[in-house]
Each structure stands twice: as structure tokens, then as C-alpha cells.
Amino acid sequence: MSEPLIPSDPSRIAGFRLLRRLGAGGMGVVYLGRDADGTLAAVKVIRGESAGDDEFRARFAREAELARRVTNRWVVPVLGADAEAAEPWLATAFVPGPSLVEAVAEHGPLPITTARSLGRLLAEALVDLHAAGLVHRDVKPANVLLALDGPRLIDFGVARAEDDIALTASGMVVGSPGFLSPEQAQGHTATSASDVFSLGSVLAYALTGRPPFGTGAPEALLYRTVHDEPALDGIEDEDTRALVARCLSKEPDERPSAEELGSLLAEDGPDDGLRLPDPVARMIAARSAEGLALPDVEPTEVDRSAAVTLPAEPRDEVPSRPSRRRLLLAGGGLLLAASGAGAAVLLASRDDDDDKPTASRPTYVLGVHTSESADLVSRVSERAARLAVAQHNAAPGRAYDLKVRVLRDKGDAAGAQQVASRFTADRDVVAVLGPVTELPMRSAAKVYGQAGLAHASSTTGQQDYYVTSPKVSFQTGVAHASLGAWIAFHAQMTGRLGRLGVVLDRSGGTTIQDQTTLLVQQWRDGFGAEVVPRVVAEETGDGPLAVRELLAADVTALAYLGPLDATVAAAGQLAEAGFDGPRWMQHLLHGSDFPKRAGEAGEGWYVIDAAVDPSALTSKEAREFTAAWRKRYGAAPEPYAAEAYDTARLLLAEFARTVPKRKGRRPARAALGERLAEAKYQGIARTYAFGDYHQFTTENDGWLSGTYIHEVRDGRFQQLGSLADLSSARG
């Protein structure tokens, strides 16, 4: 299906890293590429004469622009194009499915209903292309790729020379005789009616397995296209045969428009997607898996048990989805693994009613997406979910039971997406708590977003996820950036706004950068005090140098925002220098080994965090939660436990409202995201609501009472109180 790159191939085109060659021809080469988001693309690069032809470039630019506006589901979307590049290129979404040629060659002609649906969807595709001012010019079976939900028309108009399919001086034909219209065969310009002619030929091919003007030498085909009647005897259905014959009229004016063709084909058929014969569906699945077996893909962990026990997909996810036999795949990660391991893809019938709960009460699953790289937040998330679920299951008369399923990634993007794929493939998973760290959050959100599975992360504070998942991804953690500013408020409220030395140690990741920027802005521009910033490059070990410089600059307060090791080192350095001003660390070190590691030098360091220590609160909610946690886990709640618990409860409370009253009906996944966006939830110590980017947001002074000062005392973090407490104490 594809070939490796050869040495003269570029490794990238614009934002696309090139992976394979999909094909090459007179105009250039088509590559399989991947963009920064991991989206696969077919990147067509124009080489040779056309690349140097100004007229070609101008048309290329115009048509690429038009094509970008076409958003038809059955037309492969344009991801990018550059007509000005040395070698103009056009990128479209990559469709791993087989072409109609391959499907028919391997499994024979399509059944009449399938072929008519296919024709109708392709007609729809042409309607939109034509409306956009484009003519495809080369509709043929090889340009129709099959996906499970329907066809994708590829290689339209753009990136093809105007005279691409006309007779050349040498009598050779570039293009696809046998499907092109008589007017094109005669060297005239293609119109929308030409596309309809070609679509008629494609339909004939799909129904009979043969092009309507036969096969053979190109010249003979072109001659027959212009002069002979098409051979349509193989089309048994009389109406369809007459309709195809109309499409194949020699006179463009006598052919139906794409719109008319579409509605004629829709007349008897149900208005749903494509019903593919099982062997063809299986072929598509196999091809999809093959398409994924790209070079340099690391072997992934295979969860064989999951592969065989996979339940059917919930049908309520997408109400309009056609009921048909469909492939059941366990999400990208598993699929990849399965193809690598040679495991078969599972075919499941969707015709049976698989919605019936087996017990008198259905069981739904709360997923917990954690990371091996983040012990503390992973542990508390799991514990919080288990506690919340246990409390639900203890209620008599409940309508359903809940279960917890925990999956861990390794803190990396690919692993996080695999975890998300496994959760989304499990129809019983109704909501997910997590991911717990930034990179998994922003990469897995896309997978959750595509599957419509709502999830909320209580320990992350960057909002990138919203860009790829604007409907179902939520964050109940406070923005890291804000927490930087709160350091300045703490200093201001305690009368210690002096000359601040602040170290941004880049080894600590971008969360620290967010914090530093806001801390500096608030301290200097907000309060008018002085700041001496130092940015330490990653992997240089320059931290101690920065601290020395700040001490030499006579700072009176110091924030070292960096990873644990470097912060511990800074504590030692400052203690040795006898520095007695206030000192802050970044909030992600709250709950870390800092007190133990830094020892005496760590005493008195502050961390400003939104994570509450509920055992230090006196409210009824806090006392009850602390008691329940102690009872179950034998210790007071760790940092981040209360927020994880709140988040699990919030997810479950809103989920409860999406469960249909009628027995046997499954809740729709998408409904939970919609509810969450509007939700307002009273947690243990704060009220949860979501902002424009589905981030945690507070009203009025909520942030004051929800931000806590923790100080390292006696070798551990101790909560001194909230900023609101400080404010009122001062007031």
C-alpha cells in the first residue's frame, strides 16, 4: 500500500513529517505525513514542469482555497496547502481504507442497495464540490476510498493540471480513460456534468465489476467513450440501469445534476450511511490496522484480555448513527497492538439488542486515568474515586451500581492516548477522573473529545486541552498561572513585599513558566514592588549560580520555582547564606518530599496552593470527608485528595442526571459534557463551576478563600489558612 521514503525525499513538508510514499506519478509524489498533532495526512507534492508553471500555480492556489471551504463529510478534508512553495503541496486527511477498485477486485460487485447508497453519498460530495466552484475532473473508483461510515472522495480538482487528462501530442493519455467523460476525452474542459458522467461510470463499475466502456488500450477506450453506448446489461435493477444510462449521456445537458442524481438514488433507500458487505468491512478494518503500522512506532503493551472481552460500543453515543453491522475496535492503542501481534480484528453484529442489562441493576464504570510518573496525585485520585463510588453503592434503592477502573499511563503523550482509547472503547465507562498531569491531559483530551467521553482533571492547571477537546474535557484544578500571582498576594498581605528574587528553573517544565510570569507581573506591575528575575536554562545546572546572583543583588524575598532537586539545593544555599526573607517553592512540590529532603534548611518555606488540607478545616463537610478517608485508608487525606474526591462526586452527580428514566436505556455519553459545562457544584471547601475553556473558575472572592498557605514546619507541610483568612485577620 505504501513504500518507504527514498533518500532524495524531504523529511518534512511544512508542518508535516513525512513517513511513507503513498504513490508517485507524472505530477509529483504523494506522501503519508503526520502533523504536530499526530494527524495523518496525504501530502501531494508537485514536481516537474507544473511546479514551474505560473498559471498552474495560480490555479492551484485558487482551487486549494476553494477546496478548504468544502466541508462535506464524504470529501476528504484539505488540511493545508502552499502554492507558493518551491514545490507546491496540498495536504488532505489520510484515509487508510481501501479504494473501490480494491474492494471490487477482491470481493466482487457491490449489492444494489450498497451501490446506490455509495452513489448517493458520492453525489452529495459532488454537490458540495460543485457549489464551491470546483470540478473534480477525475472521479473514478481509485479515487473513492472506503471507510466504515461511507466513502471519501479524494484527489479532487486541485493539484492536477488542467490538461491532465487530455490527449497529449504523443497520443498518450494521462488520467483515467474508461471513466472520464466524452467531452474530456475530446480534450474539452471538464464541467460539473463531466463529474456526473464519471460518477455514472463508477456506479456501473461498482454494480458490475467492469467499467462501462470496457477495458483495453487507452485510445480504444477514449474512442468508445465518445462513440459507443455503455455496456450496462450487468445492472439488473431496471431503475438503476436507466439512471446510470442517463448519467452516461453523450450530451452533458442530458445528464442529471449531482443534486438530482443524489435525490433519485435516495428515493427507495433509507437515509443512512453505507451498508457494506461484511468481507468489505473486514477489509477496511484490516487496511486501517495496516495503515497504522507505520514505521518507527514503538511496540505497545498489549492487553489481550481486553481485546477479547471487549463489549459492544454503546449505540446511544451518536443517535443518528446508522444501525448496521460494524467493526468493533478497541481504540487506537489496542488496535495498533493488535495489528502488531497479528491478532484478528473483531467483528460484531450490531443487529442484536445488546443494551439489556444483565442484572436487575446496571453497572456503570468511573474510569480513573493516572500516571506512573506522578505517584501522589495518582494515588489520591484512585482513592478518591473508590471512596466516592463506595458511597454511591452503599445507598439503598439506587438505580445502578458503580465500579472503578484504573488505567495508568507513563506520563507520556502516546501512553496517555492509549489509556484514553481503552476507556473510550469500554462502553460501560461513563466518565473519567483524570488525567492527572499536564502532558497526558493535553494529549488524551483529544481522544476523549473525539469519543465524547467526559473527563475532568483535578490536578492539572494548563488549559491547552480545550483546543482539541472543547466539549467533554474539564479541569477542576486551579490555573498554575494564578497560583504564581497568589505568592505576591501572600507577600502583600503579610507585609513582605520587598525586593523579590525569582528563579524560573526551566527544568521544572512549562507550569513553572506560567507561574513565574504571573508572579512577576503581580509583584511588579500589580503591587509596584521590585523584582529581579533569573531564568535558568534546562540541563545546565545553573540554579546555584542564579541564587548566588540574587543574594548578591540583595533581594529580600525569594521564590525558587523549579523541580524538587533544584529547590532542595536552593534551600540549602539560602540557609547557608543565612537568608531570612520569605521563601516560596512552586505549588507542584506541595506534598512532595521537600521537607524531608531539605531538612532544617527547608523549615519556613512556603507553598501557595489551592489544594486544601481538609483535616485542618472545621466545616461539617470537611470533617465528614476526613473521617471517611481515615476510616477507609487509615490516614488523613493527602494533598489533592479533597479536590479529586470533589471532582469524582461532581462527575457522578451530573452523570446521574443523564441516566434515562426508562429501564434498559443507556445514558448518552455526550450529555454529560453538556451538563458539566453548566454545572455548579458545592464541594468540600469550594464551589466548582467552569469558565469559557472549561477550566475551574470562581466568582467574586472565591479564589481568596480557596487558596491556602502551607508552610514547612517540623518536617512537614502545614496549612496556615487561606488568603481570605489572612485578609480578614488583617482587616
Next chain:
Amino acid sequence: MTEWRPVVAAVAGTLLLAGCTSGADGKDADRQPTAPTQDAKPTDSAGTSAPETAEEENEPYTMAEERAPRTRADAVEFVRGLGTRPDHFGTGFRKASPYESDPGEWAVLDEECVWQREPLPRTVLASLTRRFVLPAKGGKGPVQVSLTVTVHRDTKAARRDMAASLQEALRCPDQRLNATERVRGLYSRADPFSEGRNGVTDDDLVETGTYLVDGVKGEFVFDWFKYRLGPVTVAATDRVGAGHSKEEAQQIASDVAQGVAHTAAEIDGIGGNRAPGGGGKDSTGDSDEKGAGDE
């Protein structure tokens, strides 16, 4: 106390926006809404979740230390040999005059937050700035772009240079570019490729601010992109003149980011990442003005 809160909220939004426009695929984020892609994709897991699983296989544009120029002479030849063209930054751009700087100097932000040209320090082998301009046209002021490629002695030195750039924005949110031009309210962030925030090189720094010209009324847009590829840094600024709408300014920023990515890709090619002579596709120096005037 609450009067400061909006500052924070606003920045939270900024982070997000920066997240989707930084880097070379800012183009995708801006021009190509994701909607068509999503519409076209089936919602079944088979079709959609697959490609992302391999996301981590992505590699940044980079330059291996051992492939980078080691001497000042090699470094000067390297920066001069790069085939950056005016139309890399958009249609209609031309070489400005003067076009190239002295590769033995670079710009340094002094104690008073004023940019000065100074001889290169020991840690830098060569630094070349090329200037491009989209001439004023139809009531829209000129867009000035400058592209600086700097070869550092080693990767560590380049890392320190990136850190210094971040530090400068923190130290001097208001900077004087030259006798008549200033920038105000600079906001910067840098994303290492490893954090998966749409970066295209080892480390992508994006800075935005308000651009002011003495004697000209109004506030304009200033963007700075600075990418690190091993020991090499590629930086570009754009200064958008009067008369451009916000959307146009955003488009310009996106195009300039693309232009930087072009150069980054060329350096990546020279750095031995797969394509031998990878610079070939962009290195036809004599076609410099070709894109100018095309519409």
C-alpha cells in the same frame, strides 16, 4: 483585593490562545478550522483514535551538535548560505535595505532595556540578521520582519540564550528597539518540544507585545518567535504597521511563524535529519523576489 483578579483571568486565556497559535501549525489553527476534519471523521474509535497514538513519534526540527559549524568561519558560511526567501513570510515581502547585518555582531538588551548591537561573545560563533519588508500599500503600513540565525558554540550555550530571552521579557516588559521604535507589555513563553504544546523545534519561544513608533499615533502589533535547534537559534520579529486589522495582524504572525519554520526546516535538513541536501528545496537564492506581487 479583587481588582487584580481580571489580570489573572486574562492571562489564563492568553496562554490558551498562544497554545493554539504557536509554531508552524499556527497556520492550521488559524486558517483551517478543525471542524471540517471532525465532520468528516467517523465517530467510531477505529477511525479516529488511531493516528494520535503515535504522536510521541514526532520529532522536533533539530541540529545535532556534531553537525553544526565549529569555527567562526564555518558558522558565517552556514548562516549566509541559508536560503531564506522573502516570500517565506508571505506574498509580497521583499528584501529590506539594508538587508544583512554584520555576522560578527548581535543585539543585546542593555541595563536600560534598550537594544544595542555588540560584538559577539565567546559563546557565539556567528549571528546573521536579514530584514524583509511588506511595503506599505493602500493605507496599510509596512510590515517589517527580521530573521536572525545564530550559531552558538554548543547546545548548552544555546539553551542559555533561550533562557536569557525569557529573562529579558521578565526584566524588561517594555523595550526600546531603536531610536524611534518601542515595544510594550511583552509577554513570552517557551515550550520545549517534549511538552507536546505544538512546538516544531527543540524549544519554541513566542513573545507578543504592543509596538509603538515615536511620532506615529496608535498601537500596533509586535511578535517574536525564537526557535532552538540544538546549538542554533532562529529568531524572527514582525512589526506590523498601522492600518492592519487584528485579524490581519494575526495572519501575519502566523505567516511569519511559518517563515521561521521554513528556515528551521532547512537547518533541520542540513543537520542531517534524513534528507541529504535538504536545504536544496529552499536554497535557490536568486528567486528571492519571486513571490513579491503575486496575488
